[in-house]
Amino acid sequence: MTTNNPIATTASECAHEPLTPREVAALNAQFELQPPEEILAWAWNRFGRRAAIGTSFQGSGLVMMHLAKMAGLNFPVFTLDTGLLFPETLELHKRLEDFFGWKIESIAPDLTVEQQAEAVGPELWTRDPDLCCTMRKVLPLQTKLRELDCWITGLRRHQARSRSDIGLIELYTLDAQGGTDIVKLNPMANWPREEIWRHIRQHKIPYNPLHDQGYKSIGCLTCTRKTARGEDERAGRWIGFKKVECGIHTFMPRKIDFQI
Numbered sequence: 001m002t003t004n005n006p007i008a009t010t011a012s013e014c015a016h017e018p019l020t021p022r023e024v025a026a027l028n029a030q031f032e033l034q035p036p037e038e039i040l041a042w043a044w045n046r047f048g049r050r051a052a053i054g055t056s057f058q059g060s061g062l063v064m065m066h067l068a069k070m071a072g073l074n075f076p077v078f079t080l081d082t083g084l085l086f087p088e089t090l091e092l093h094k095r096l097e098d099f100f101g102w103k104i105e106s107i108a109p110d111l112t113v114e115q116q117a118e119a120v121g122p123e124l125w126t127r128d129p130d131l132c133c134t135m136r137k138v139l140p141l142q143t144k145l146r147e148l149d150c151w152i153t154g155l156r157r158h159q160a161r162s163r164s165d166i167g168l169i170e171l172y173t174l175d176a177q178g179g180t181d182i183v184k185l186n187p188m189a190n191w192p193r194e195e196i197w198r199h200i201r202q203h204k205i206p207y208n209p210l211h212d213q214g215y216k217s218i219g220c221l222t223c224t225r226k227t228a229r230g231e232d233e234r235a236g237r238w239i240g241f242k243k244v245e246c247g248i249h250t251f252m253p254r255k256i257d258f259q260i
Contacts (some may be wrong), residue, residue: 051150061154061246
């Protein structure tokens with residue numbers, strides 16, 4: 001029996017029916033009233049292991065992985081290893097694999113940091129952080145997303161003004177020439193920072209010790225500082241540049257239902 005309700009559609013039923021912008025808009029309105037566990041369950045039922053969690057081990061990503069684990073949703077998990085991460089972040093990767101019992105795939109750039117220096121000069125992040133992020137994060141992510149139908153992130157609306165209007169579910173053009181779209185799911189969008197950390201501490205989820213030292217958002221060690229009181233969570237990123245996003249959440253055009 002078929003149904004017109006997008007949430008009720010099963011993975012097998014929708015295998016050949018990509019979501020439309022209108023369906024995504026309807027789902028987003030419904031997801032606003034649902035907890036992350038139900039949104040994640042919808043993704044599992046529709047996409048199975050063609051949906052994956054991408055995480056940089058920020059607090060919201062840790063909570064999302066824990067919610068998926070508790071619900072028995074065995075999503076693949078991946079992270080972008082730029083070759084410039086804090087030692088604490090690399091150590092956390094292993095701790096999280098042990099805690100969750102999952103393998104967390106590391107996605108690396110084509111060039112090592114040393115090879116990049118030979119190609120475009122040393123310390124590119126001090127001269128052109130946009131290009132550096134593109135080479136070390138955006139391009140590797142593009143390759144990974146071609147394997148997926150749904151990318152699940154830990155984005156939250158409270159993190160920064162640039163993220164204040166994100167949807168619970170969004171549709172993006174991944175490859176315009178090939179006609180390939182990808183669903184982007186942000187189940188944690190409505191959670192405030194305080195609730196994130198309450199959940200982490202309640203369930204004793206391993207987290208990056210740099211958070212206890214004043215780092216609210218942690219990226220590459222070359223481009224991250226401690227966050228001052230009253231600043232946005234991401235204010236400590238890309239010091240000295242008018243840059244608030246690395247590019248992984250902005251490189252694809254979003255498909256929107258314009259019908260009224």
